[in-house]
Amino acid sequence: MMAGMDKWTGLGSALASFLFLWSMVQSHLPVAFRHRLSTWATKLASLFSPYLHVTISEYGAERFSRSDLFLAVEAYLSDACTRRARRLKAELGKDSKNLQVSVDDNDEVTDTFRGATIWWYAARKLQRSQVISFYPGQDERRFYQVVFHRRHRDLVVGSYLPHVLEEGRAVTVRNRQRRLFTNNPSSGWNPYRSGKGVWSHVPFEHPATFATLAMDPADKEAIVDDLEAFRDAKDYYAKVGKAWKRGYLLHGPPGTGKSTMIAAMANLLDYDVYDLELTAVKNNTELRKLFIETTGKSIIVIEDIDCSVDLTGKRSKADKKNKSSSSEDDGNNNPKLPADPDKDDGTKVTLSGLLNFIDGLWSACGGERIIIFTTNHKEKLDPALVRRGRMDKHIEMSYCGFEAFKVLAGNYLDITDHELFGEIRQLLGEVNMTPADVAENLMPMSKKKKRDNNACLEGLVEALNKAKQEAKAKADAEAKEAKEKAEAEAKAKEEEEAKKGQGGDQDQGKEDKTSESTEGKMSNGEIKGSEQVTSDN
Numbered sequence: 335m336m337a338g339m340d341k342w343t344g345l346g347s348a349l350a351s352f353l354f355l356w357s358m359v360q361s362h363l364p365v366a367f368r369h370r371l372s373t374w375a376t377k378l379a380s381l382f383s384p385y386l387h388v389t390i391s392e393y394g395a396e397r398f399s400r401s402d403l404f405l406a407v408e409a410y411l412s413d414a415c416t417r418r419a420r421r422l423k424a425e426l427g428k429d430s431k432n433l434q435v436s437v438d439d440n441d442e443v444t445d446t447f448r449g450a451t452i453w454w455y456a457a458r459k460l461q462r463s464q465v466i467s468f469y470p471g472q473d474e475r476r477f478y479q480v481v482f483h484r485r486h487r488d489l490v491v492g493s494y495l496p497h498v499l500e501e502g503r504a505v506t507v508r509n510r511q512r513r514l515f516t517n518n519p520s521s522g523w524n525p526y527r528s529g530k531g532v533w534s535h536v537p538f539e540h541p542a543t544f545a546t547l548a549m550d551p552a553d554k555e556a557i558v559d560d561l562e563a564f565r566d567a568k569d570y571y572a573k574v575g576k577a578w579k580r581g582y583l584l585h586g587p588p589g590t591g592k593s594t595m596i597a598a599m600a601n602l603l604d605y606d607v608y609d610l611e612l613t614a615v616k617n618n619t620e621l622r623k624l625f626i627e628t629t630g631k632s633i634i635v636i637e638d639i640d641c642s643v644d645l646t647g648k649r650s651k652a653d654k655k656n657k658s659s660s661s662e663d664d665g666n667n668n669p670k671l672p673a674d675p676d677k678d679d680g681t682k683v684t685l686s687g688l689l690n691f692i693d694g695l696w697s698a699c700g701g702e703r704i705i706i707f708t709t710n711h712k713e714k715l716d717p718a719l720v721r722r723g724r725m726d727k728h729i730e731m732s733y734c735g736f737e738a739f740k741v742l743a744g745n746y747l748d749i750t751d752h753e754l755f756g757e758i759r760q761l762l763g764e765v766n767m768t769p770a771d772v773a774e775n776l777m778p779m780s781k782k783k784k785r786d787n788n789a790c791l792e793g794l795v796e797a798l799n800k801a802k803q804e805a806k807a808k809a810d811a812e813a814k815e816a817k818e819k820a821e822a823e824a825k826a827k828e829e830e831e832a833k834k835g836q837g838g839d840q841d842q843g844k845e846d847k848t849s850e851s852t853e854g855k856m857s858n859g860e861i862k863g864s865e866q867v868t869s870d871n
């Protein structure tokens with residue numbers, strides 16, 4: 335008994351001495367060596383450990399976009415394992431109404447699959463960028479580690495991980511809260527603050543649909559058909575070798591429903607919307623990075639493209655400049671080469687950068703995308719930007735016609751017919767009024783007054799008549815101005831001609847006098863000359 339006690343006491347003191355010595359050795363070892371030692375220790379332990387680890391990093395091998403597997407694991411764990419995790423985080427879920435609870439970072443979750451126990455760990459680590467990075471210096475990367483007994487290796491790799499991927503994707507689709515993204519100003523891309531990426535987002539909650547969009551029903555149907563055909567055409571795009579994306583150019587005066595149309599498109603397709611503010615993008619590299627960070631099933635919008643960046647006119651100005659400079663020479667009879675009109679010097683977004691964004695090699699990554707440009711001045715855009723193939727469909731959003739008005743009357747007043755409809759139809763045929771202005775007349779906001787359809791429609795008729803009178807007055811004023819201008823020009827011309835005529839008569843007089851005197855001189859001269867000749871001879 336005593337001998338046994340002695341044995342344990344001896345072992346205990348030996349262990350204590352070893353730990354003391356180990357800590358002494360460690361504190362005197364250089365950091366690099368200590369790190370190597372601990373790596374060897376881990377390797378040694380893993381030789382004897384019956385457990386295997388698989389790491390799933392946030393960014394895949396290409397490191398540009400978040401790995402699909404990582405996102406699926408995240409969704410899977412948040413859904414399937416929430417009940418087993420001890421530390422959870424809560425966020426607003428779909429429609430911003432339900433609370434969505436998921437596994438917190440650094441927590442451990444245990445899962446079982448066909449009798450096998452599997453452990454998941456979520457963690458973050460700072461690491462130095464080794465491959466091309468848009469953030470210089472250190473990046474923070476999140477990763478999951480799955481740990482299981484080596485006897486379950488085939489089960490985990492062959493069945494469990496594919497199951498996680500499939501389940502995770504299904505959960506993502508189920509919980510999908512569509513989002514409206516906007517790009518952060520480039521100075522706000524802070525790699526040291528987790529979660530601060532190139533895009534910020536809010537839940538996308540715009541209620542517009544094609545049913546509520548006021549436009550000609552035939553045009554509307556054609557657009558819906560086009561969008562649905564695109565959504566279902568994955569195989570077709572693969573077959574013809576085209577990236578699965580489509581460009582739309584929405585053009586028309588302000589208030590004709592371009593933004594409303596985009597919202598209706600997003601709601602129809604169930605896509606996210608990326609509202610790209612081009613003026614906040616520093617250069618083409620940033621533009622590419624923004625594109626890569628968008629996900630599939632999304633609409634990328636650049637509103638008022640003609641105002642965003644000086645992409646238009648620049649070419650023609652530069653071309654003109656080049657033409658004139660190319661005609662110059664450098665003094666050695668060598669003509670100067672024209673400067674590149676769309677030169678990318680890294681300080682701005684250029685037309686070629688934007689064209690690359692739309693249909694360069696990078697544009698094909700990440701699945702189905704729709705790119706939409708809006709403009710109030712289609713004619714100002716560079717033809718290269720909007721040619722078919724880049725902007726596949728040009729949609730003109732125009733002033734409110736009678737068919738569009740009927741949609742608005744249905745939306746705002748819940749009516750399909752009214753005795754004033756005939757008058758409104760005629761007035762809409764004569765006056766340019768945007769759907770935004772028509773809608774404004776159909777939506778009187780008053781707390782006290784109950785909505786009165788008659789009053790609304792009468793108000794609209796009044797507004798249309800006023801607009802008609804204003805348009806007529808404007809047209810009259812313009813016609814008067816044009817007439818006065820034409821008259822002034824005609825008078826000026828007449829005066830000019832009269833002056834010319836007078837001048838001509840005077841000139842003629844002068845000419846006559848001159849010719850007379852010349853003749854006189856000549857005859858005198860001839861006489862003199864002949865005289866002279868005669869005399870000379």
Ligand SMILES: Nc1ncnc2c1ncn2[C@@H]1O[C@H](COP(=O)(O)OP(=O)(O)OP(=O)(O)O)[C@@H](O)[C@H]1O
Binds near residue numbers: 589590593
């Ligand atoms: N075709 C339309 N159908 C239904 N509502 C419309 C339509 N056009 C305009 N509206 C109404 O007018 C408001 C302004 O329209 P919207 O912002 O979509 O116009 P826009 O053409 O994008 O204007 P801008 O060029 O100034 O951005 C919308 O909130 C909507 O209520």
